[in-house]
Amino acid sequence: MNYWTNSGPRNQIFNDTITIAKFVHFCGETMMKEFGELRLDGTGTVCQWRIIAAFGEFIVLNISTLDLPSPKHDCASERDNYLIIRDGHYTGSPILDKLCGGVISRTIFSTGNRLFIQAQTSYPLSSIFAHYIAVCGGHIFGDIGTIQSPRYPESYMPDEECKWLITVQEGYQVALTFQFFSVSFSYQLLVIKNDKINEN
Template sequence: MVGCGDSLQESSGNFSSPGFPNGYSAYMHCIWRISVTPGEKIILNFTSMDLYRSHLCWYDHVEIRDGYWRKAPLKGRFCGDKLPEPIISTDSRLWIEFRSSSNWVGKGFSAVYEAICGGEVKKDNGQIQSPNYPDDYRPNKVCVWKITVAQSYHVGLTFQSFEIERHDSCAYDYLEVRDGNSESSPLLGRFCGYDKPDDIKSSSNQLWMKFVSDGSVNKAGFAANFFKGEQWSALPGKLGTGMACSPGSLGTGMARSPEGWAQEWSVLPGRVHVHCGDDNLRASRLASCVVVNIVTVVRLHVPATPPPAL
């Protein structure tokens, strides 16, 4: 067991109040700082809790903060004998502070922690990174992300960088992407090597990602931005506001709107019924496009500035 306060940098560990389980002394002050690999989170579980109970835990207490210093956001302050629920950090650091100011003798507390990667991501845009990116990822990692954006939208995924151990069948280190929220959802791709995968679009508002590394070769990993996309149907004779195509082209294209959003459009395979005029896209106006049949168009909204990493 670690003594009264310490810096904990292993991927898992445990610590306890001084004297546990035989009781702690009055007027103690201990601070533990937990730091794991960037890109990972910390899950903290209390296995025993027996501190003097007071209103708002004013006297003896253990306090958890979501960061590496005293003024980081408070996750909770605990006393008494009820075990707190598991605590998960938002990034790779936690601050734990223990204070005692009474002469009441209790057993104290004990806790265990573990570094975790992946998790459920419920927001409309952000960035997913392999653990320790842009430095080499650690061996023997399995990270699963479940991305959910707003209802009636789709998830767009675009890779900023990609460097995973190369293998013909991606048998060792790889990133797997599935169209849904589970490992049984349809496979969109299994990727490794040094070439960035093409942009990916889900068919619903959920996307499932799994990163695996074995025990040998480690590389820089990947960084990918995700964002919500909108699917809608264009009526004959009208492509729709904010949509554009180039003369003589069919398939996909990219344009930037006056509002600063990048707008990508695509006509799905087998249903290409778009005619384009002669004028290219200008900053102030759109190309001349006429839809001669009902088609399905996917429009993705990408923030002009990169989102923060998760």
């Protein structure tokens, strides 16, 4: 609330202006552990979570029952009581999914090592609605890309197994160029397979 008066002699007429702003309570946090849970705390109308995994990892987000009111129209046009998941770390990142009330469960995968999740609701909801885990590897689309071990240039963790699937347009081939490659022991290895993926 802002309050002000104009200056002047004591007996001069003065104007009062009171501005009352509607405060929006924010909740959420930045999460950098390998796994965790997302919770609505019952106090926030807008909650934002940023999940950051190590370089070379991607994020698997498992959403359980979403206790939001059912949308008045279709979920895509809903402006309140929704959950939106973006493939990145800010509000302008590409949208992976938008969910409204009635969702039983959903699993969402990031393409990189960051996710941005925003929940907006006018109801005081309190519940754990999702869990996430950072996983090594990922599915790579596009004409060009980079593959690196988790936490590079630091050492990868013992017993860590990473799998990447590279998909390009039909009729094209994939070429791999190694800029740096090093393994410590004979049982540590890199396997490259040329497999045809069965979508059924």
